[in-house]
Amino acid sequence: MIAIVDAGLGNLRSVEKALAHVGADARVTSDPADLARAERVVVPGQGAFGDCGRALAKEAPLGRAIVAAIASGKPYLGICLGLQILFDESEEAPGCRGLGILAGRVARIPGGMRDSTGARLKVPHMGWNAVAPTRAHPLLEIERSFYFVHSYHALPVEKSAIAAVADYGIPLTAAVARENVFAVQFHPEKSQRAGLDLLAAFARWRP
Numbered sequence: 001m002i003a004i005v006d007a008g009l010g011n012l013r014s015v016e017k018a019l020a021h022v023g024a025d026a027r028v029t030s031d032p033a034d035l036a037r038a039e040r041v042v043v044p045g046q047g048a049f050g051d052c053g054r055a056l057a058k059e060a061p062l063g064r065a066i067v068a069a070i071a072s073g074k075p076y077l078g079i080c081l082g083l084q085i086l087f088d089e090s091e092e093a094p095g096c097r098g099l100g101i102l103a104g105r106v107a108r109i110p111g112g113m114r115d116s117t118g119a120r121l122k123v124p125h126m127g128w129n130a131v132a133p134t135r136a137h138p139l140l141e142i143e144r145s146f147y148f149v150h151s152y153h154a155l156p157v158e159k160s161a162i163a164a165v166a167d168y169g170i171p172l173t174a175a176v177a178r179e180n181v182f183a184v185q186f187h188p189e190k191s192q193r194a195g196l197d198l199l200a201a202f203a204r205w206r207p
Contacts, residue, residue, distance in 0.1 A: 001027065003026075003038035005035065018195065041077070044082050046081065057097070073179075074180060083175075087156070088100050092152050103157035105154075109123045113168070139177075139201045140184075145191075145194060146188065150185055154185070180207040
């Protein structure tokens with residue numbers, strides 16, 4: 001069973017439906033005991049880092065359960081805030097700590113940037129964007145386009161943690177990976193066939 005963590009941050013049912021579409025046994029839960037029983041864990045989320053950080057704090061039941069699941073070697077998939085919460089902190093919520101699974105911080109996407117044609121790039125970064133792997137990974141092996149909605153991006157201390165980037169004036173961290181942890185800034189549940197392929201690969205993944 002895949003546990004989809006309900007931290008009160010929305011967009012859970014679309015993730016659940018997308019996983020069901022690819023044949024995965026997935027269910028939404030806010031019960032830490034379900035994470036202990038699950039074979040895999042998915043942490044999606046839309047909204048603010050502060051809300052996510054409070055719901056999934058290291059000392060909170062769900063936060064402890066996520067850290068324990070990762071430490072046990074269970075495959076973890078973070079989506080949007082589920083990626084950002086892996087880091088130490090975010091400019092969006094000063095003083096609110098993340099899980100610290102990956103060293104680094106989350107910063108606002110700079111304003112005033114322009115693309116190669118000179119067109120101004122808006123923040124939030126919203127819409128389809130090509131995602132280019134920076135190294136081989138079974139969940140993202142070739143360049144494909146995915147759907148993004150975000151104003152903040154992760155800045156890992158260890159560049160080796162970056163698994164893919166998206167060009168939006170600067171290279172944005174689109175995916176991170178380390179051992180049994182894989183997380184994406186984009187929304188696979190909104191990314192049609194490319195997103196379904198990624199979710200199907202996660203359901204099979206044995207890191």
